[in-house]
Amino acid sequence: MSASTRHFEHVAVVGHFAIGGVREGQGPLGPIFDHIWRDDLAGERTWEAAEGKMAVQAVEGAAHGAGWQLGDVDVVVGGDLLDQLVSTNFAARQHQQPTLGVFAACASFAEAVGLAGLWCEGGSARAVAGAWSHHLAVERQFRFPIEFGYQRTPTASWTATAAGALAVTPGSGRVQLRAFTVGRVVDPGSTDPMDMGTAMAPAAWDSLQRHLRAVDGDWGQYDRVFTGDLGVVGSAILCDLAHDDTFSRVHDDCGRSLYRPDQDVHNGGSGTGCVAAVVAGHIVPRIEAGDWRRVLVAATGALFSPTSYQQGESIPAVAHVIELQAGRS
Amino acid sequence: MPQHKDVDYLALAAKHRPPTPVWMNAVRAFGVGGTVCVIGQLVTDFFVAHGQPASKAASPTAVVMVGLGALFTGLGLYDRLVRSGGMGGSLPISGFANAMVAPAMEYRREGLVLGVGAKLFTVAGPVLAYGLGSAFVVGLVRLVVGS
Numbered sequence: 001m002s003a004s005t006r007h008f009e010h011v012a013v014v015g016h017f018a019i020g021g022v023r024e025g026q027g028p029l030g031p032i033f034d035h036i037w038r039d040d041l042a043g044e045r046t047w048e049a050a051e052g053k054m055a056v057q058a059v060e061g062a063a064h065g066a067g068w069q070l071g072d073v074d075v076v077v078g079g080d081l082l083d084q085l086v087s088t089n090f091a092a093r094q095h096q097q098p099t100l101g102v103f104a105a106c107a108s109f110a111e112a113v114g115l116a117g118l119w120c121e122g123g124s125a126r127a128v129a130g131a132w133s134h135h136l137a138v139e140r141q142f143r144f145p146i147e148f149g150y151q152r153t154p155t156a157s158w159t160a161t162a163a164g165a166l167a168v169t170p171g172s173g174r175v176q177l178r179a180f181t182v183g184r185v186v187d188p189g190s191t192d193p194m195d196m197g198t199a200m201a202p203a204a205w206d207s208l209q210r211h212l213r214a215v216d217g218d219w220g221q222y223d224r225v226f227t228g229d230l231g232v233v234g235s236a237i238l239c240d241l242a243h244d245d246t247f248s249r250v251h252d253d254c255g256r257s258l259y260r261p262d263q264d265v266h267n268g269g270s271g272t273g274c275v276a277a278v279v280a281g282h283i284v285p286r287i288e289a290g291d292w293r294r295v296l297v298a299a300t301g302a303l304f305s306p307t308s309y310q311q312g313e314s315i316p317a318v319a320h321v322i323e324l325q326a327g328r329s
Numbered sequence: 330m331p332q333h334k335d336v337d338y339l340a341l342a343a344k345h346r347p348p349t350p351v352w353m354n355a356v357r358a359f360g361v362g363g364t365v366c367v368i369g370q371l372v373t374d375f376f377v378a379h380g381q382p383a384s385k386a387a388s389p390t391a392v393v394m395v396g397l398g399a400l401f402t403g404l405g406l407y408d409r410l411v412r413s414g415g416m417g418g419s420l421p422i423s424g425f426a427n428a429m430v431a432p433a434m435e436y437r438r439e440g441l442v443l444g445v446g447a448k449l450f451t452v453a454g455p456v457l458a459y460g461l462g463s464a465f466v467v468g469l470v471r472l473v474v475g476s
Contacts, residue, residue, distance in 0.1 A: 046438050145435035147402050148452055149411025149418055149427050151354070154347040189334030190342070198342040202335075236345040264412075314332040 005181040005214035011117045012173030012327060013166050015068070015128075017061025018281025019054055021135065021161025024269070027259040032281035033162075034061055040136055040161060048086055051134035054273070055080070055091035058130045058165035062280070066126070066167035073097045073167075074125040077116045079108025081138050081159070081272050088132075097128075105301030106133075106229050107183065109164065109276040110320035114180030116168040117322075123170060130165025130280070133271035142193075142306055155195035157231050158265035160258055164276030166284065172327050174288045179323040181211040185303060187316035193309045196317075197234025197267055200300040203317035204230060205241045208298050211321040219246040223292035226283065228275035228299040228319070229255030231267030254278035254297075275299045283324065293326045354415050361414025365421045369394055391422055398426030403434065428453040 018033050025036035035057065044050040055078060063070050076099040078088045085101040092099035104111045109131035116129035136146055138159040144150060168177060186203040204227050212218070219225065230238055230253050239248040257278065258269035279297055286292050299322075304315045372393045376386040398421075401407040407427045411418035418424055432451050436444035450457065 140435055144452060145431040147405060147408050147427070147434055148431035149408035149424070151412060151415040154349060187332045188338045188342075189332050190339065195346070198339070198346070201342065202338060233342075233345050233347070237342050240341060240345065314334070316332070 002210065002214045005179055005211060006114070006118060006121075007179045007215070008117050008121050008177050010170050010172065011120050011177040012169060012171045013175040013177055013284055013324065014169055014171075014173045015062045015064070015066030015167030016280040016284045017058050017065055017165050018277040019058055019061070019132075019163040020277060020281075023135075023263060024160055024162050024258060024277070027263060029258055029278065029282060032285070033277065034281065037161070040134075047134050047137035047140070048082060049090070051080060051082065051087035051132055051137050052090040052094070054134065054161075054163040055087050055130070055132045056094050058132060058163040058276075058280075059091065059095055059097070059128050062128045062130065062165035062167040066169070068126055068167065070095055070097065072126055073128050075100065075116070075119055075127045077102060077112040077119070077127060077129045078165070079103055079112055079131050079272055081105065081133050082141060087134075087137070104299075104318055104320060105303050106270055106272050106275065107299040107301030107318050107320045108272045109279065110180075110228075110297060110299035110322045113166055113168065113177065113322050114182070114320060116166070117177045117180055120168050120170045125169065127168045128165050129168060130163065131272040131276035132163035133159055133161070133273035135159045135161045135271070138271060152266055153194045155192070155197060155233050155267050157196050157229060157255060157267045157270035158259065159271035160255075160269040160274040160277070162258075162269075162271065162273035162277035164273065164278070164280030166280055174327050175284050176325050176327045177322065178325045179211070179215055179321075181207055181214060181321040183207040183318040183320045184210075185316045185318050187314055189314045191309065191312070191314050193304060193315065195233065195267075196229065196270060196302045196315075197231045197237060199302050199315040200317040200319070201230055201234045201237040201241060204228075204234070204238055204298050204300050204319040207319035207321050208296065211296065211298075211323070215323065219244060219250055222250050222294050222296055224252055224283070225250050225296045226275075226278070226298070227251070227253045228297070228301070229253070229268065229270035230300055231255045231270065233267050234300075257282075287324055287326050290326065295324045297322050297324065357413050358415045358417035360417065361410060362417030362420060365394075365417070365423055368397070369421070394421065394423045395426040398423030399430045402427045402430040425453060425456065428456070
């Protein structure tokens with residue numbers, strides 16, 4: 001097994017919590033959320049503070065789902081898209097549990113879960129891993145003021161207002177964290193910040209292939225292979241790159257699943273919270289229920305900043321992969 | 330170090346990119362932009378009917394259209410208009426008002442000086458800089474050629 005893939009023997013996912021914003025709650029995955037916000041500010045003064053509140057709720061929800069008190073959590077690993085990870089760190093100021101902030105853009109969630117797995121393997125820790133994003137906070141940082149009108153291109157994704165967190169601990173449970181593959185940064189030279197699918201599909205394919213080789217598996221062994229937020233365009237590109245009927249049959253994309261076509265989101269959902277909420281609200285519960293036995297999640301992240309693309313840099317991307325499997329208990 | 334472009338991959342990806350609905354966008358832009366212009370014309374006619382000479386009615390019309398653009402931005406409606414109407418909503422002077430008022434609303438939370446004051450021109454700044462710049466150049470040409 002390659003040393004950039006870690007296999008876990010005894011790491012269980014024992015709690016999960018997913019939060020959706022107003023628009024996400026109205027989408028086809030609305031019923032999966034443990035909590036849906038009725039308004040985008042959720043009683044806070046700023047979008048950034050609202051995102052931090054979402055982070056606290058997600059961490060707390062996952063801990064409670066595991067039957068822990070918030071104070072029982074030994075380490076929180078989390079990430080978001082805002083500069084200096086303000087929502088993750090400001091949430092940590094509030095919940096007061098030891099926290100590792102991670103950044104891999106929209107791949108942060110898989111990185112957080114993988115690190116939580118490493119933390120738990122061979123120890124006795126109680127870890128919560130999660131990621132969160134708020135559409136309006138991210139939009140004003142990466143694009144334009146909210147009320148400024150502009151036309152979105154058909155390839156543009158919609159940053160989800162969503163959060164998801166998993167409680168992870170050594171042991172056996174209904175869902176096991178089986179493996180974690182660290183992604184390489186891949187850059188095909190795409191420069192369009194309104195087309196993340198094109199920028200990220202090669203990174204997703206690279207990491208998925210490396211993971212499959214590392215665990216010596218084949219696509220037919222998986223019930224689903226989820227990518228994070230490649231959307232409609234990136235998913236089509238990925239299946240073209242894979243050129244494999246079995247892969248196309250088991251592949252699904254979290255961002256593409258989050259909204260209905262008539263919700264005016266074009267390529268689908270994106271953002272750190274998108275894959276996190278779908279894993280915590282949809283994938284883990286489906287494994288718990290016995291619908292799926294083995295699922296791969298390749299969270300995809302576009303590693304650009306407003307400065308980098310204004311300076312003409314192309315958009316590098318990364319995909320980190322986690323493998324989830326039904327446990328024996 | 331500039332990144333090497335994977336030309337083969339980008340060609341493969343381009344096949345999966347949905348085309349921009351250019352004709353539909355043009356029709357919508359015509360509808361939205363045309364409606365804004367009709368409203369502008371009605372406002373001008375109003376001022377003319379109330380005693381303004383036609384040559385002077387443009388200024389108060391601009392004031393009213395900017396006011397309407399600002400109002401609809403504040404009501405959270407102007408961005409929806411542009412989302413469907415594209416340039417039909419952006420190009421008229423009401424769109425300029427949207428470009429000014431949207432940042433003013435957005436950065437209020439960062440305070441009046443470092444928020445609104447510093448970021449008021451984040452969207453409209455380039456339009457003003459190059460608009461004034463080209464006006465200066467055209468004026469200069471007219472001064473030289475016209476004299």
